[in-house]
Each structure stands twice: as C-alpha cells, then as structure tokens.
Amino acid sequence: MTLLVIVLGLVMIRLGQWQLHRLSGRREANDIIRTNHAKPPVEWSTLMGDRHATATYQWRPVTITGTFDTAHELQVRYRSNGDDDGSEVVTPIVTKDGHHVLVDRGFLKRSSQQGDMQALPPAPAGTVTVTGFVRGNENGKPTATDPVAGKVRLINSDAIGRAHKIDYASGYISATSMTPAQHGLVPKDLPHLDDGPHLSYAIQWFCFTAIAVVGLFVLIRGDVKDRRKRRAKRGIAQQSASNHAARPDVPSGDGPKTPEDHA
Structure with a gap:
C-alpha cells in the first residue's frame, strides 16, 4: 500500500x-x-518572408497586397468562433513578386439546413490588400493537415504546400479586413486572454x-492499533491459561465419607 x-x-x-x-x-x-x-501593421514580408512565423510574431498585424488564387481555396472544417460552430475559408494570395501566402479570410457559421456543405463566399477579384494577424502553422496528424477534396482540418502551410506543389510562406495570415471588402465571412475573434483551468x-x-x-x-x-489489540488479547489469553495450569487440584468434598468422618 x-x-x-x-x-x-x-x-x-x-x-x-x-x-x-x-x-x-x-x-x-x-x-x-x-x-x-496592439502594434501598427507592417509589411508581411518583414515577419513571414524568409523566416518561420515563430511565437514572438504571433498576432502581429501585417498587410499584404496581391491577387487571390481561388483555384487552391480550402474549407477548414470543425472550427469555432465564440459560441458559433462552422468552418473557415483559406485562400492563397499571390503577391506581385510571386510569393504565395495562405490567408484565412474568415469564419463561416454552419448552416442549419446544409451544415458545412453550403457554398463558400467568393473572394474579391483583382488586386486586394489584406490586413490581418500573423499566425503560425497548426500541427497535427496528416489526416488533419493534408487537404482532401478542397477541405482540411488544420492550417499548415507546409502540408498544404506539398499537396498543392506550391512553396507557401511559413504560417498564414488571419484576415481582419480587406480592400475591396468581402462579404459573408466574419473575422476570427481573439482568444480569451485568461489563465484557463490550469491553476485549479x-x-x-x-x-x-x-x-x-x-x-x-x-x-x-x-x-x-488493531495489531496491538490482537496482541493484548493473545497476551491475556496466554496469561489466563498459564494461571489455570499453575493452580493445584482441589478436592470436591462430595465423595464418600469414612467412619472417622462421621465421628
């Protein structure tokens, strides 16, 4: 024990x-x-160009200008935004100098009739300027990071790049606004900045x-305590037996009487 x-x-x-x-x-x-x-936006290439989107760059506002590559658009399923469940839409953007960057255009609430099979809102055509936060790659099993039939569960630029045979910049940009504006998607909420349940x-x-x-x-x-009680009981029993064995035999006084006894 x-x-x-x-x-x-x-x-x-x-x-x-x-x-x-x-x-x-x-x-x-x-x-x-x-x-x-809370920092002002900077050009995306200063944080994501030839380097990985490390933890120190997370949630830094950046801007990027280019054209959306809708042919390689992905629906990221099983996502949530606040209390809503749904999916996110990731569309690569191609800059003028030929860089490919994944952009999470926003959150689409699950349809009560069609579920996640609803049509995805189209990306703005032509040259677009996107403002958003730098996000690092989401890691998991290949079944979650490798896109299948235009759908994926986690946003990982390396896995998506291998599937598309395109060299994407590390990480992705979570859009907060863009010009011209898009419709049908809402920006992702910031995570809750609390301690969570870990201390409890x-x-x-x-x-x-x-x-x-x-x-x-x-x-x-x-x-x-139980052992002491058992030992004490055994000691008492042994002492009682010893005392009984040490006592001399005592005549009962009920045997036949002799004539001398009557006299």
Whole structure:
C-alpha cells in the first residue's frame, strides 16, 4: 500500500507540475497577444518572408497586397468562433513578386439546413490588400493537415504546400479586413486572454496527493492499533491459561465419607 501511494503521489505531483507549466505557457502566450495585436501593421514580408512565423510574431498585424488564387481555396472544417460552430475559408494570395501566402479570410457559421456543405463566399477579384494577424502553422496528424477534396482540418502551410506543389510562406495570415471588402465571412475573434483551468487543475492534483498520504497514515495507524489489540488479547489469553495450569487440584468434598468422618 505504501509503495502504491508513493507511486501515485509522484504521478499526481508530476501532473500538477505539468498543469503549472501549461499555466506559465498560457500566460506567456497571452502577454505576447496583448503586446503584439496592439502594434501598427507592417509589411508581411518583414515577419513571414524568409523566416518561420515563430511565437514572438504571433498576432502581429501585417498587410499584404496581391491577387487571390481561388483555384487552391480550402474549407477548414470543425472550427469555432465564440459560441458559433462552422468552418473557415483559406485562400492563397499571390503577391506581385510571386510569393504565395495562405490567408484565412474568415469564419463561416454552419448552416442549419446544409451544415458545412453550403457554398463558400467568393473572394474579391483583382488586386486586394489584406490586413490581418500573423499566425503560425497548426500541427497535427496528416489526416488533419493534408487537404482532401478542397477541405482540411488544420492550417499548415507546409502540408498544404506539398499537396498543392506550391512553396507557401511559413504560417498564414488571419484576415481582419480587406480592400475591396468581402462579404459573408466574419473575422476570427481573439482568444480569451485568461489563465484557463490550469491553476485549479494543479491544485486538485496536489490535493489528491495530500489525501492519498493522509489516507495512508490513517490506514497504517488503524492497522497498528488493531495489531496491538490482537496482541493484548493473545497476551491475556496466554496469561489466563498459564494461571489455570499453575493452580493445584482441589478436592470436591462430595465423595464418600469414612467412619472417622462421621465421628
């Protein structure tokens, strides 16, 4: 039992530390979002040109000008925006100097009649200027990152580039506005900048550890008490048997009497 509690305690402590690590990471990510999204937009190539969209560039506003490549448009399924479920529409944009960049044009709420099979709102034709946030690649299994029949679950420029045989810039741009304006899609909301449930989860794991240790102490204490009681009972029984064996035989006085007894 002690070994089991030790193993479980170590596992639960590690789980609590993991939740604290996730809390720290979430706070760092929130700080990056708060700092970056309020900055003025810059040209996309200064952050995404020949470099990867690292965590420090996340949610930096950028602008890009080019023409939408609607032939390689993708519907990103199983997405949410606030309380709404639906999909997002990713359309590559081609700049004048020939760079290809994925642009998440916005969110499309699921239709109550057609579900995700509804027609996608068209991208603006001609030269378009898009303003949006830098986003890094979303990672997952190939079944989620590789597009199939114009649909995909995660936005990963490397996987989409291999499927399209096009060299896309790393990451993608989540559009907030564009000129000329588009219709039928809404920009993605910023993530909730809170700590999430990680601190409460960590406290729960540490509490479970304390409960296990205290419970082990109570069980051991109860077992020791039971053993002492059993030993005391055995001692009393042995003492009683010893006393009984040591007593001399006493005549009962009910046997036949002799004449001398009558006299």
